[in-house]
Amino acid sequence: MAFLHSLVKTQGNRTRGWCAPAELGETAPHYVSFVIPVDEKGCFFPKYSCETITTIERTKRIDSHDLVQHGKESFVLRLDEREVWFAIRPVPRDDRRLPYVGKLKHADFRYSFAEIEPADPDKLDRLYEDEDTFIIGCEPFAHYAGIKKPGHIGRMKDEG
Numbered sequence: 701m702a703f704l705h706s707l708v709k710t711q712g713n714r715t716r717g718w719c720a721p722a723e724l725g726e727t728a729p730h731y732v733s734f735v736i737p738v739d740e741k742g743c744f745f746p747k748y749s750c751e752t753i754t755t756i757e758r759t760k761r762i763d764s765h766d767l768v769q770h771g772k773e774s775f776v777l778r779l780d781e782r783e784v785w786f787a788i789r790p791v792p793r794d795d796r797r798l799p800y801v802g803k804l805k806h807a808d809f810r811y812s813f814a815e816i817e818p819a820d821p822d823k824l825d826r827l828y829e830d831e832d833t834f835i836i837g838c839e840p841f842a843h844y845a846g847i848k849k850p851g852h853i854g855r856m857k858d859e860g
Contacts, residue, residue: 702808703838704750704767704816706732710801716794718813719802720840722847734786734818734837736767736775737811742797744769744814750777754833762839775816777835782827784835785819805845806838 707718708731721732736748748767753760767777773788797812818824827833840847 701747701749702737702745702811703806703843704748704835705735705737705806705808705813706837707735707800707813708732709795709798709815715799715801717799717801719800720804720844720847722840723802723804733789733815734835735813735815737808738797738814739811742812744773748775749838751836751839752779752833753836753839754831756832762836762842774819779827779833782823784823784827786816787819789815789817791815804840804847806843808838 705718706721708721708724710717710719710724718733718735736744738744746769750765750767752763752765754763755761765777765779767775767786770776770785775786777784777786795815797814799812800809802809824835827835838844
């Protein structure tokens with residue numbers, strides 16, 4: 701299954717595209733974009749895997765959810781009783797589908813990516829404020845090859 705990713709738009713040697721914030725190090729911007737891969741024909745997949753991270757008393761729990769296409773260019777992420785809606789971000793034609801241009805490895809990186817944005821950005825803030833939960837998309841240390849895993853972050857399995 702394809703993933704939602706948190707990537708940064710970058711301009712390389714005449715190549716504009718996406719890379720992981722970890723690849724940019726200190727030069728990474730504070731703003732990352734949510735992006736989803738599109739198939740070879742530029743079409744969306746019906747469903748994407750999306751991970752969240754919740755901090756509970758200095759412990760981090762990662763949970764997996766589905767981001768489901770709902771309509772032509774909208775998607776819904778259901779987190780228990782909450783729904784977070786996303787839509788394709790309106791961008792200039794040349795930026796609609798950009799490739800991954802970084803050096804890490806993931807099955808999705810063979811595709812081009814479309815940027816999505818939350819319909820109500822305040823819902824992301826409330827999710828953090830109310831539940832200490834962030835939408836991260838694809839947890840890079842668990843799913844990307846070629847990235848150094850820090851020793852202090854571990855993946856916990858959900859006991860549910």
